[in-house]
Amino acid sequence: DAKTTQPNSMESNEEEPVHLPCNHSTISGTDYIHWYRQLPSQGPEYVIHGLTSNVNNRMASLAIAEDRKSSTLILHRATLRDAAVYYCIFPSVAGGSEKLVFGKGTKLTVNP
Amino acid sequence: NAGVTQTPKFQVLKTGQSMTLQCAQDMNHNSMYWYRQDPGMGLRLIYYSASEGTTDKGEVPNGYNVSRLNKREFSLRLESAAPSQTSVYFCASRSQDPPYEQYFGPGTRLTVT
Numbered sequence: 024d025a026k027t028t029q030p031n032s033m034e035s036n037e038e039e040p041v042h043l044p045c046n047h048s049t050i051s052g053t054d055y056i057h058w059y060r061q062l063p064s065q066g067p068e069y070v071i072h073g074l075t076s077n078v079n080n081r082m083a084s085l086a087i088a089e090d091r092k093s094s095t096l097i098l099h100r101a102t103l104r105d106a107a108v109y110y111c112i113f114p115s116v117a118g119g120s121e122k123l124v125f126g127k128g129t130k131l132t133v134n135p
Numbered sequence: 136n137a138g139v140t141q142t143p144k145f146q147v148l149k150t151g152q153s154m155t156l157q158c159a160q161d162m163n164h165n166s167m168y169w170y171r172q173d174p175g176m177g178l179r180l181i182y183y184s185a186s187e188g189t190t191d192k193g194e195v196p197n198g199y200n201v202s203r204l205n206k207r208e209f210s211l212r213l214e215s216a217a218p219s220q221t222s223v224y225f226c227a228s229r230s231q232d233p234p235y236e237q238y239f240g241p242g243t244r245l246t247v248t
Contacts, residue, residue: 055234057234057236059237064242065239065241065242066139066225066227066239066240066241066242067178067225067237067239068238068239069234069236069237069238072234072236110177114235121166121229121235122168122180122183122193123178123180123237124180124194125170125177125178125179126177127175127176127177128177
């Protein structure tokens, strides 16, 4: 499985942009980069995914480096509700199903 | 749609007791998963089921058994609970359509004394 490295924690102010980095130097050419987040006392939820090109959806943007060894999840205007642990993950396919391997993620604190 | 539901929400067991955690999804997904999350840690995969009638071990299967009862339901059983199994347990199912995301239930907080 591709290994990811994320900062343990980050802090932001409300309504400011947040850039959450992820290093994945062992990524293979076919690995998709997925981001999930886990709000306090809840199960994780999908945020966004990408392969090579930058991606945008209603929740966030994903910027992928040209060499694909790193990516950045961008929250354009952080809200208090965005305080969560963010996980950068590479699904692996085995036994006919796709598995997610979670690291410790980045705990994002949003200050009012 | 209710999504992924889990019961119970909380449970306290004594060492050696057994119990079954229930999970159901109403999204017609083929793949379902059981994870555990210890304090301050990421989730670890216990077992998964790629389709009805099949199950496979994940990263930490010891001490657990699973049953894929039908397409909707995937249960996790602790035959003889140990304090090391104190954790929060999450069930998930995976969409068959891009981006193939996993949907998680609200979790079961289990304490074994």
